[in-house]
Amino acid sequence: MRWAILADVHANLEALTAVLDHLGEWEGAxxxxxxxxxxxxxxxEACAALLKSRRVACVVGNHDERVLGRIEPTHSAAVAAVGWAWTRRALSTESLSWLASLPLVLRPSAEIAVFHGAWENTQTYVASARAAKELLNHAVVRAPTARLIVCGHTHQPTMAANGLGFLPLTAGESGVDTRRLRGTWLLNPGSVGQPRDGTHLARYVRYDDDLGRVESFALPYEHERTREKRIRAGLPDPPHEEVPEKRPRRVAVARWLHWTL
Structure with missing residues (x-):
């Protein structure tokens, strides 16, 4: 089976369209x-409608929950709360109902488990080897048949496996053969709509479970158009305090696998 793995769209239609258009060449995913x-x-509204029309299997994220009123904004996120209120008004009743119906944890197959932050907690950052190890250890109980755990939230494209560390995925490389990984492994595809690496590139991952192959992609999109629309809507710039303090070292996954397996 072919899997296209996305996260953190953040109402960026140009980035989401670029990713879905790019997937058109990868049949059957x-x-x-x-x-x-x-x-x-x-x-x-446009992003929700597009994901629904493409029958994308989604879980709820912390921003989705905040828009739905399930999570109260903290003092540090007061600026972002303006955007959540605007988003709530911009969404149709149908789209709000769809967001509210999304699960915290999704099992699209027996071997895959998907959530946003951590198990049933959309606000937890898995941004270190220790956090990844704890999450993978919980998988033994929470999803004993799962080989792949997918999360988002950090906006950092990363992979992790017990005993092998926590390192970034580099787009444009030849890919990673996950058949060499032992046990359950963790994948974060990075952010479609709000990259936090100083670029304007939409990130996503392709995973072919028959071949055991993971490939990371970074696609250009019309970021100035997105910015102009955000300004016209009166939306604030994304707050920097939501970026996790600790980020993984910029080491290629291929090198990591070479030295640790």
């Missing part, structure tokens, strides 16, 4: 999204 469909961006 099932598409899954690890949450944060809305928040920050100017096109929540």
């Amino acid at each position: 099932r598409v899954i999204c690890a949450g944060d469909i809305v928040g920050y961006g100017p096109d929540p």
